[in-house]
Amino acid sequence: MTRDAAAFRQMTDAGLLKATAAGSHAAFAEIASRHYQSVYRLVWRMTNGAADAEDMAQEAFVRLWRNPAQVREAGALRGWLMRVAANAVIDRSRKPRSAALDDAPEVEDPQARPDAPLDRAQAARLVDARIADLPERQRLALSLVYFEGLTNIEAAAVLEVSVDALESLLARARRGLKDSLSGEWRELLGGLAETGQ
Amino acid sequence: MEQDNNRSDDRELKAVLGHSPAPELPAGAMDRLMARIAAEPQGSNVVPFVPRPSAPRPFWRLVAAVPLAASLALGIWLGASGKMDFMMPSTVTGGVVLNDDAPVDDLGGVGDAYAEEGTT
Numbered sequence: 001m002t003r004d005a006a007a008f009r010q011m012t013d014a015g016l017l018k019a020t021a022a023g024s025h026a027a028f029a030e031i032a033s034r035h036y037q038s039v040y041r042l043v044w045r046m047t048n049g050a051a052d053a054e055d056m057a058q059e060a061f062v063r064l065w066r067n068p069a070q071v072r073e074a075g076a077l078r079g080w081l082m083r084v085a086a087n088a089v090i091d092r093s094r095k096p097r098s099a100a101l102d103d104a105p106e107v108e109d110p111q112a113r114p115d116a117p118l119d120r121a122q123a124a125r126l127v128d129a130r131i132a133d134l135p136e137r138q139r140l141a142l143s144l145v146y147f148e149g150l151t152n153i154e155a156a157a158v159l160e161v162s163v164d165a166l167e168s169l170l171a172r173a174r175r176g177l178k179d180s181l182s183g184e185w186r187e188l189l190g191g192l193a194e195t196g197q
Numbered sequence: 198m199e200q201d202n203n204r205s206d207d208r209e210l211k212a213v214l215g216h217s218p219a220p221e222l223p224a225g226a227m228d229r230l231m232a233r234i235a236a237e238p239q240g241s242n243v244v245p246f247v248p249r250p251s252a253p254r255p256f257w258r259l260v261a262a263v264p265l266a267a268s269l270a271l272g273i274w275l276g277a278s279g280k281m282d283f284m285m286p287s288t289v290t291g292g293v294v295l296n297d298d299a300p301v302d303d304l305g306g307v308g309d310a311y312a313e314e315g316t317t
Contacts, residue, residue: 023239025231025234025235028231028234029227029231032227032230032231033227036222036226036227036230037221037222040220040222040226041219041220044220045220049220054222054223054226054229058226058229058230058233061230061234062233062234062237065234065237065239066237066238066239066240067239067240120216123216124216124217124218126216127213127214127216127217128217131214131217142214146210146211146214147214147217147219174206174207174210177210177213178206178209178210181213185209185213188212188213188216189209189212189213
């Protein structure tokens with residue numbers, strides 16, 4: 001088993017997919033260890049840290065396990081997983097949910113105390129909340145490109161849009177975020193400069 | 198110029214987004230995933246082709262084809278021989294169709310015009 005795991009670590013995603021299709025749990029575990037974190041991060045960002053973020057990320061992997069042949073291009077496995085997870089998030093957001101308000105974390109309005117500087121935790125909560133306010137597809141585009149480091153071409157493939165359409169989504173997301181954080185924008189930039197990040 | 202602005206916007210956005218920490222996988226998430234996978238049957242990728250079972254064709258279907266074929270052949274023979282033309286409307290069988298009353302020099306009215314002018 002350990003020897004298997006070591007061998008699988010050397011394999012490409014294509015090889016792992018083939019082994020997974022043959023029923024290898026160890027190959028699947030290697031795929032999960034490579035991509036679960038990034039798929040979870042994407043879902044977390046899309047849902048603003050909802051309690052069921054793990055379930056939705058898990059769902060993408062369960063679908064992969066059920067039928068690995070669905071992934072036509074093994075090189076785009078991460079993109080495929082992200083697309084499935086993002087679709088799960090979008091489906092969830094379209095279902096009427098009674099607890100939707102409970103999911104949203106409370107963000108202190110910085111306008112309420114204009115003179116107080118933002119601390120690190122407040123800044124993080126504020127930025128997360130403003131990202132969560134963006135329309136779904138803009139949020140997804142932003143998360144894929146800025147947080148997950150996908151190229152525009154890869155992100156466009158995940159969103160199933162053209163690169164031009166992705167760039168338009170990103171431009172709108174940038175504008176929207178800048179507008180909603182207009183009061184704190186300079187402070188957020190300055191804070192980073194001070195901390196040397 | 199526009200490209201410089203975009204780059205500057207991009208840098209600023211990255212700096213602002215840097216405030217948002219990357220969430221870590223919850224503890225035990227990988228184990229929970231693998232436990233779920235262990236309980237999940239893997240679907241077959243290939244759908245086996247099984248032809249739909251069908252009953253053998255009954256003999257009477259072949260017998261029924263004989264009078265149908267004979268009827269078709271009779272219809273073609275009667276139509277070609279003209280023996281049943283009396284039952285057809287004249288527009289199908291009459292002189293118009295046969296074009297037998299048209300004069301040889303029928304010019305579709307052009308000849309009449311020449312005749313009126315006395316040029317023919």
